[in-house]
Amino acid sequence: MFKEGAKLFGHPIHQMLIVFPLGLLATSLFFDIGWLITKNSNLGMVSYWMIIAGVIGGLIAAVFGLIDWIAIPGGTRAKRVGTAHGLGNVGVVVLFIGSWFLRHGDPGAPSMAAIALSAIAVCGALVTGWLGGELVDRLAIGVDEGANANAPSSLSGRPAKQ
Numbered sequence: 056m057f058k059e060g061a062k063l064f065g066h067p068i069h070q071m072l073i074v075f076p077l078g079l080l081a082t083s084l085f086f087d088i089g090w091l092i093t094k095n096s097n098l099g100m101v102s103y104w105m106i107i108a109g110v111i112g113g114l115i116a117a118v119f120g121l122i123d124w125i126a127i128p129g130g131t132r133a134k135r136v137g138t139a140h141g142l143g144n145v146g147v148v149v150l151f152i153g154s155w156f157l158r159h160g161d162p163g164a165p166s167m168a169a170i171a172l173s174a175i176a177v178c179g180a181l182v183t184g185w186l187g188g189e190l191v192d193r194l195a196i197g198v199d200e201g202a203n204a205n206a207p208s209s210l211s212g213r214p215a216k217q
């Protein structure tokens with residue numbers, strides 16, 4: 056057993072909040088792809104503003120993720136996975152901030168470098184999202200008082216509870 060992270064009505068706040076920045080940031084890439092195909096500046100502008108909203112949402116979610124990470128016992132697999140998840144997400148946000156910065160001069164016409172940073176960041180978010188899923192779905196961190204913070208990886212083929 057370990058101490059609780061940040062909860063609202065019995066559910067982890069971090070898990071409630073992450074859907075917004077993930078959705079906004081990932082969808083911004085689809086608007087970029089639309090801009091690449093059509094050169095419609097409105098699509099570039101939408102992507103620009105989605106990145107701003109997604110980064111702000113990601114920073115808010117990170118505060119609650121940090122609170123949850125502090126509650127994970129040290130020396131456990133969950134702490135290591137949580138560390139990789141958190142640091143990876145910092146990298147994702149930094150990449151999106153870089154993409155936003157590159158768009159700042161002409162938000163309606165993103166450069167290929169800005170779009171490439173967003174694409175790399177979305178790929179990174181897929182990895183960090185998997186790590187977050189490992190924490191919640193496999194290790195039951197923040198979900199179950201009887202969480203197994205040292206359960207083997209879901210890729211191991213072994214059951215979480217021996």
